[in-house]
Amino acid sequence: MNAIYVHGYDPRESTRLEDQAGTLVDLLHSDTSYPAGSVVLEAGCGVGAQTVTLAQRSPGARFVSIDLSPESLAEARRRIDAAGLTNVQFRQGDLFALPFDAESFDHVFVCFVLEHLARPVEALTVLAGLLRPGGTITVIEGDHGSTFFHPDSGAAHEAIQSLVELQRAAGGNALVGRQLYPLLIEAGLEDVRVSPRMVYVDGSKPDLVDGFTKKTFTAMIEGVRESALAAGIIAPDVFDAGIRDLYRTAEADGVFCYTFFKGVGRKRAR
Amino acid sequence: MNAIYVHGYDPRESTRLEDQAGTLVDLLHSDTSYPAGSVVLEAGCGVGAQTVTLAQRSPGARFVSIDLSPESLAEARRRIDAAGLTNVQFRQGDLFALPFDAESFDHVFVCFVLEHLARPVEALTVLAGLLRPGGTITVIEGDHGSTFFHPDSGAAHEAIQSLVELQRAAGGNALVGRQLYPLLIEAGLEDVRVSPRMVYVDGSKPDLVDGFTKKTFTAMIEGVRESALAAGIIAPDVFDAGIRDLYRTAEADGVFCYTFFKGVGRKRAR
Numbered sequence: 001m002n003a004i005y006v007h008g009y010d011p012r013e014s015t016r017l018e019d020q021a022g023t024l025v026d027l028l029h030s031d032t033s034y035p036a037g038s039v040v041l042e043a044g045c046g047v048g049a050q051t052v053t054l055a056q057r058s059p060g061a062r063f064v065s066i067d068l069s070p071e072s073l074a075e076a077r078r079r080i081d082a083a084g085l086t087n088v089q090f091r092q093g094d095l096f097a098l099p100f101d102a103e104s105f106d107h108v109f110v111c112f113v114l115e116h117l118a119r120p121v122e123a124l125t126v127l128a129g130l131l132r133p134g135g136t137i138t139v140i141e142g143d144h145g146s147t148f149f150h151p152d153s154g155a156a157h158e159a160i161q162s163l164v165e166l167q168r169a170a171g172g173n174a175l176v177g178r179q180l181y182p183l184l185i186e187a188g189l190e191d192v193r194v195s196p197r198m199v200y201v202d203g204s205k206p207d208l209v210d211g212f213t214k215k216t217f218t219a220m221i222e223g224v225r226e227s228a229l230a231a232g233i234i235a236p237d238v239f240d241a242g243i244r245d246l247y248r249t250a251e252a253d254g255v256f257c258y259t260f261f262k263g264v265g266r267k268r269a270r
Numbered sequence: 271m272n273a274i275y276v277h278g279y280d281p282r283e284s285t286r287l288e289d290q291a292g293t294l295v296d297l298l299h300s301d302t303s304y305p306a307g308s309v310v311l312e313a314g315c316g317v318g319a320q321t322v323t324l325a326q327r328s329p330g331a332r333f334v335s336i337d338l339s340p341e342s343l344a345e346a347r348r349r350i351d352a353a354g355l356t357n358v359q360f361r362q363g364d365l366f367a368l369p370f371d372a373e374s375f376d377h378v379f380v381c382f383v384l385e386h387l388a389r390p391v392e393a394l395t396v397l398a399g400l401l402r403p404g405g406t407i408t409v410i411e412g413d414h415g416s417t418f419f420h421p422d423s424g425a426a427h428e429a430i431q432s433l434v435e436l437q438r439a440a441g442g443n444a445l446v447g448r449q450l451y452p453l454l455i456e457a458g459l460e461d462v463r464v465s466p467r468m469v470y471v472d473g474s475k476p477d478l479v480d481g482f483t484k485k486t487f488t489a490m491i492e493g494v495r496e497s498a499l500a501a502g503i504i505a506p507d508v509f510d511a512g513i514r515d516l517y518r519t520a521e522a523d524g525v526f527c528y529t530f531f532k533g534v535g536r537k538r539a540r
Contacts, residue, residue, distance in 0.1 A: 200466045257466065
């Protein structure tokens with residue numbers, strides 16, 4: 001993962017990703033489980049927000065979870081230990097230069113990683129190389145351009161767009177979710193199936209209003225305020241109005257929609 | 271339905287709505303069926319695109335389908351007859367002045383109607399008045415602001431926005447889908463549940479590429495070209511580039527996403 005992360009590292013960010021993982025576990029992960037005995041590579045585990053869920057849902061599988069950041073790995077290890085899980089092994093490493101033999105994994109799992117990469121097809125191709133013939137690769141990504149809400153607000157869209165532009169400037173792509181199908185196809189995977197996972201939040205869902213609209217999405221946008229202003233992408237008053245309008249969508253008559261995408265492809269069997 | 275329709279009347283439009291209904295039947299209607307013996311008002315049946323599905327899925331229910339347009343009603347009647355259905359009665363009438371007694375229906379169904387109305391809450395309130403206590407109202411609407419695609423295109427978004435603005439100028443709201451929850455609440459309904467129904471189209475779904483991306487959505491935008499240019503909302507070259515870019519999303523590596531919303535509310539039991 002030779003990428004500059006726009007978000008993902010500071011302690012407040014860890015809390016945000018934990019909230020996000022807690023709220024979204026079923027939506028994103030309920031249809032992922034690996035058979036007993038299989039060996040699964042989790043590429044880019046970060047602070048382990050998804051690792052705990054993965055390992056709990058597939059107790060008979062063995063996970064090898066890698067990340068570039070030693071600090072993130074230490075936090076991920078702490079979480080796995082706190083959850084009493086013993087089927088995860090952590091390794092520090094760069095996704096483009098992993099110390100594994102070709103075809104040494106039954107499955108690969110990649111979540112919230114491609115958005116940070118300038119060469120997502122190359123990353124998928126590298127990961128497919130580590131997969132045994134017939135094995136699967138599962139990819140989950142968000143798409144900030146999928147966001148819409150009520151009341152609508154041009155300022156809120158501009159604030160979101162400032163994160164999209166920061167991520168682009170850092171070599172990433174905050175709109176990568178919608179592209180999973182062509183990316184997996186281009187990387188040579190077969191039987192590719194992609195499905196959208198919309199987080200739909202209205203006043204009847206107070207847990208999602210708090211856990212997703214406010215503490216995950218709006219907090220994420222709020223978190224790039226200084227970078228966006230420093231980069232001259234957006235005026236402070238517009239950014240602040242946008243944040244206010246995003247919080248406005250969390251009121252009783254507000255609605256907030258965001259879509260994640262999950263794709264699964266299979267490596268050609270021999 | 272005291273509204274000027276932006277689309278819905280010419281013969282090509284009827285074909286488009288029929289294509290749309292055929293492709294989307296399961297996504298939108300699979301969870302709607304009414305018990306035998308119940309009497310259901312379909313408010314704004316148009317050319318009957320949904321009426322056939324409704325009546326087929328609830329063969330023991332009796333439907334009263336109304337529309338303002340005698341031409342649309344004639345077409346709807348033709349379709350119901352062609353399908354061999356006998357449980358639908360058609361009446362011409364204005365949604366705001368229907369010739370029915372209060373509380374004379376067990377259920378109400380409204381599909382692709384609120385988008386054309388300047389006073390959606392008033393419409394829902396009128397319809398709720400026709401509902402017996404404990405009866406349900408089901409509302410289905412699209413939301414043009416939910417549209418996103420790959421490759422992304424500013425011109426395509428502008429072409430879509432020109433339809434949104436025409437519909438607004440005609441007193442309607444092409445972004446009404448996301449508002450179903452607050453609208454149903456404001457109209458006094460209870461136990462309101464709204465769910466998004468995303469049409470996700472990629473190269474693995476040629477029927478949807480053809481039936482939805484091209485023949486439903488892009489054809490709909492294409493259909494307002496003259497009105498949008500006459501209204502000076504958009505430049506011809508931008509509009510035409512937008513249409514080209516929408517067709518581009520229908521190629522093998524393209525992706526297209528659009529979200530409908532379905533809401534159900536219940537009238538307070540006595």
